[in-house]
Amino acid sequence: MAEAKCLALLADTNKPYNVQGVADMLASQGFKKAQVEKALMALAEAGKISCKEFGKQKLFIPSQEGLPELDAAEKDAKLSRISQLQQSRKEFEAEISAQRKELAQLNSVLTVEELQAQIATRLQQVQEAETKLAAHRGGGIVAVSAEDVAAAEQRFATGLTAWERYRRMFRDIWDTVSENLEANQADVFEDMGVETDEAIGETLAAYQHLLPGRKKAKAC
Structure with missing residues (x-):
């Protein structure tokens, strides 16, 4: 069946x-x-x-057995029709592709609500910038003079020099007294209450780079 x-x-x-x-x-x-x-x-x-x-x-x-064969004219007509249909299919495919691209572009365009939200955000940013500018023009922001900058750099350099000197002094003393010490250095420092640069997550080199033109103290 x-x-x-x-x-x-x-x-x-x-x-x-x-x-x-x-x-x-x-x-x-x-x-x-x-x-x-x-x-x-x-x-x-x-x-x-x-x-x-x-x-x-x-x-x-x-099976194609027993089916009548097409004469030359009919065969040519059918082949021509097939060619026309294939061309039409290509045109339809091209049109569909173009419409898909157009649809993708339309989907990427912002909606009215999204545009309004962006405009509101930009207006708020402009208002904030204008407020800061008005404060600056009205004297709300105090400009730092070159003399103030130089004085701050001098104070910083003085503190940095003291840091280098005291660090070197401690290292010289510690190297002498701990020459035959077998205990862990970090444990000893903790028991003694010694605060090291490493313990607080700071390094001397990081601050030395802030004043590249300064003559450094002798490294320890």
Whole structure:
């Protein structure tokens, strides 16, 4: 029964089908895909239809025996029609591609609500900038003079020099008294209450770089 239905479908339509295509066409008549596949393979083995494999896909082709052959004019007309349809398909595909691009561009355009939100944000930023500018023009912001900068740098340099000197002094003393010390240095410092640069996460070099033109004290 399944073989007869499959053979009739292929003969009536005179088109190649895969298993799923035939199963879809015969599903309304109660045939399952497994039945259809078994019937198509049996028809192919019996030579009633042809089976061509394209990778994992099998295509079942109805027999062309007994069908009238087209004369030259009919064949040329059908080939011309096929060429026209192929050209139309290319034009439709190009039109669809253009419409998809246009749709993507439209989707990327901000909505009215999004534009209004951006405008509000920009206006707020402008207002904040104008407020800062007005404060600066009105004397709300005090400019630092070159003399103030020089004085601050001098105080910083003095403190940095003291740091270098005291660090070197401590290191000289510590190297002497700890020469034969077997205990862990960090543990000893903790017991003695000694605060090191490393313990507070600071390094002398990081601050020395802030005054690159300064003559450094002798490194310890």
